[in-house]
Amino acid sequence: MRLAVLDHGHSAGTKALFALIRLLSRQPVLEAVKLVKYRADFYGRPMQRVTQEAMRGPSAWPVGDRELMAAIVAQANACEWCTKAHAAVAQAAYRDQARVSAALGDLDTAAMAEPLRATLRMLRKLTREHAVDANDMRALLAAGVSRPQIEDALAVAFALNTMCRLADAFGFFVPGPQAFEAGAKYLLARGYR
Amino acid sequence: MPDIKQARAVLEARIVEGAGQAPPAQRRAAFNNAGVSEPLAAVIDKVARHAYRVTDGDIAAARASGLSEDQIFEMVICAAVGQATRQYDTAMAALEAAAGER
Numbered sequence: 001m002r003l004a005v006l007d008h009g010h011s012a013g014t015k016a017l018f019a020l021i022r023l024l025s026r027q028p029v030l031e032a033v034k035l036v037k038y039r040a041d042f043y044g045r046p047m048q049r050v051t052q053e054a055m056r057g058p059s060a061w062p063v064g065d066r067e068l069m070a071a072i073v074a075q076a077n078a079c080e081w082c083t084k085a086h087a088a089v090a091q092a093a094y095r096d097q098a099r100v101s102a103a104l105g106d107l108d109t110a111a112m113a114e115p116l117r118a119t120l121r122m123l124r125k126l127t128r129e130h131a132v133d134a135n136d137m138r139a140l141l142a143a144g145v146s147r148p149q150i151e152d153a154l155a156v157a158f159a160l161n162t163m164c165r166l167a168d169a170f171g172f173f174v175p176g177p178q179a180f181e182a183g184a185k186y187l188l189a190r191g192y193r
Numbered sequence: 194m195p196d197i198k199q200a201r202a203v204l205e206a207r208i209v210e211g212a213g214q215a216p217p218a219q220r221r222a223a224f225n226n227a228g229v230s231e232p233l234a235a236v237i238d239k240v241a242r243h244a245y246r247v248t249d250g251d252i253a254a255a256r257a258s259g260l261s262e263d264q265i266f267e268m269v270i271c272a273a274v275g276q277a278t279r280q281y282d283t284a285m286a287a288l289e290a291a292a293g294e295r
Contacts, residue, residue: 002249002252002253003252003262003265003266004262005262005263005266006266009262038266039263039266041207042207042208042211042213042267042270043204043207043208043270046200046203046204046207046208047204047274049200049203049204050197050200050201050204053196053197053200054197057196057197077244077245078243078245079244079245122284126280126283126284127280130242130276130279130280130283131280131283131284131287132283132284132287133287134287134290134291135291136287137284137287137288137290137291137292138291138294140291141291141292147288147292150288151285151288154281154284154285154288155197155281157277157280157281157284158197158201158277158278158280158281159277161273161276161277161280161281162273162274162277163273164244165240165241165244165269165272165273165276165277166244166269166270166273167244168244168245168247169236169239169240169244169247169252169269169272169273170252170269171247171249171252
């Protein structure tokens with residue numbers, strides 16, 4: 001972590017919470033948790049409301065699909081931390097590790113429904129090129145993705161395009177798979193609140 | 194999606210205009226990635242365009258220039274949310290244009 005305040009600047013109550021998390025999970029506190037808990041009124045709380053709505057709010061996309069979208073956007077941002085974090089949640093939501101690995105390995109050949117594939121391609125383009133145009137959206141609608149589904153996918157992209165920038169700019173430490181698996185279990189049970 | 198729209202508006206207003214240590218005009222500049230004062234202009238642009246290229250040295254240099262960690266924290270957050278907002282708005286406008294024809 002490049003800012004010491006994000007490691008050590010939390011209130012006494014938050015530090016006690018971190019000690020409890022370490023004790024119960026037997027894992028280090030994930031850097032994303034340290035970020036949202038630091039001066040939470042500035043960024044953490046308002047951002048968690050956005051993220052909760054995008055990732056767990058009402059949507060035609062199941063949670064697993066939205067977590068896979070998050071992982072694909074993270075991968076397109078070249079953000080290792082967020083790619084691993086959301087791949088772990090998608091794997092847990094789908095109860096299928098291979099399906100997520102295949103999608104991240106080769107989006108064009110991985111087995112999945114075509115509307116989801118078309119959506120993931122659009123999100124990848126938006127993330128890499130910072131823009132998509134009406135032609136991209138026409139193709140998506142023609143592939144059978146509804147307008148509300150596209151809007152919901154763009155909400156996921158908003159949350160991740162914010163988070164990846166912060167993870168990379170603040171230099172999040174990338175822990176081992178067990179820490180992400182513990183985090184995934186929590187995020188599936190409790191969401192992003 | 195009125196819920197996400199409102200939640201995004203609250204987030205933007207809080208980080209740019211709410212209480213903070215960096216001046217609101219500089220936070221707005223970071224959000225827009227336009228008009229940021231040196232020495233932060235280069236690192237804010239990196240956060241917006243390719244955050245994976247930010248280095249330890251970039252953040253250390255910002256700190257060495259006299260900015261506090263809290264100011265850097267705020268400016269980086271504004272830059273990240275600002276770029277994600279532009280991407281989102283561009284895509285929503287493209288969707289509006291495409292869906293309006295149907």
